[in-house]
Amino acid sequence: MSAEPETTTATATATAIVRCVRCQTEGAALKGNPFRSGTLLVAIGEELRARVCQGCYNEWLKSSVKIVNDGKLDLRDARAQHVWLSQMRSFLNVGGASDSWQRFVDRRVQIETTSKVIATATLLRADDEKLWLADFAGGAIPSGFAPMQAGAGGASGSASILRDCVLTIEESAS
Ligand SMILES: [Zn+2]
Numbered sequence: 650m651s652a653e654p655e656t657t658t659a660t661a662t663a664t665a666i667v668r669c670v671r672c673q674t675e676g677a678a679l680k681g682n683p684f685r686s687g688t689l690l691v692a693i694g695e696e697l698r699a700r701v702c703q704g705c706y707n708e709w710l711k712s713s714v715k716i717v718n719d720g721k722l723d724l725r726d727a728r729a730q731h732v733w734l735s736q737m738r739s740f741l742n743v744g745g746a747s748d749s750w751q752r753f754v755d756r757r758v759q760i761e762t763t764s765k766v767i768a769t770a771t772l773l774r775a776d777d778e779k780l781w782l783a784d785f786a787g788g789a790i791p792s793g794f795a796p797m798q799a800g801a802g803g804a805s806g807s808a809s810i811l812r813d814c815v816l817t818i819e820e821s822a823s
Contacts, residue, residue: 669702671742676702688817692752693734701741709740727763727813750775750818757821758782762793763814769821773807780815783807 665678679698683706684690697706716722716736722729737743753772760780761767769786782794783806790796794808 665698667698667700667702669705670700671705671740672702674702676704679703679706687819690734692750696743697741700743705741709737712740713737727816731813750780750812753818753820758818759821760810760815761817762791762810763816764793766791766793768794770808772818775812777812779809779811780818781807781809 664680666675667678668674669676679694679701680703682691682694682698684694713733713736716733717724720729720732722733724730724733750772754774756772757769758772759767759769760782768782768791770782771784773781773783775781781797785791785794785806785808788806790806790808793814794810797807797809
């Protein structure tokens with residue numbers, strides 16, 4: 650008569666709990682950042698860990714395989730990554746409102762472009778389409794960056810680049 654129903658108690662390992670923006674319930678957070686360190690995706694990964702439960706993320710991974718196959722997305726391609734990420738944001742209900750790139754504004758950043766150019770500069774601003782940068786290390790504007798017209802709101806030595814052409818961005822030590 651004293652038999653306790655067996656409950657699946659949480660294990661002793663401290664799993665962080667998040668209030669998930671997709672399923673609106675509390676659930677286990679992702680155990681680690683799902684993305685490779687040193688890439689733009691790390692910031693998004695941190696956002697996911699703070700806002701999305703593991704269960705929903707697993708559902709996204711399943712759905713993502715279908716999206717990649719149906720859309721024939723080659724994730725080595727920046728544009729395909731962009732599509733994949735916006736699908737992920739809408740699936741997980743993680744809007745672009747907290748744009749992870751905004752945190753780099755006014756900082757020195759190192760950018761690697763899809764054409765393998767690495768540039769260090771100060772990020773002036775980030776809009777939906779482009780990043781605006783100034784004070785490039787070495788003084789010259791690297792290839793792949795579009796110089797801004799002086800007098801059109803752009804200081805000399807500043808340039809923009811399409812988000813889709815940015816492979817990685819990280820804070821620069823210099
Ligand atoms: Zn969830």
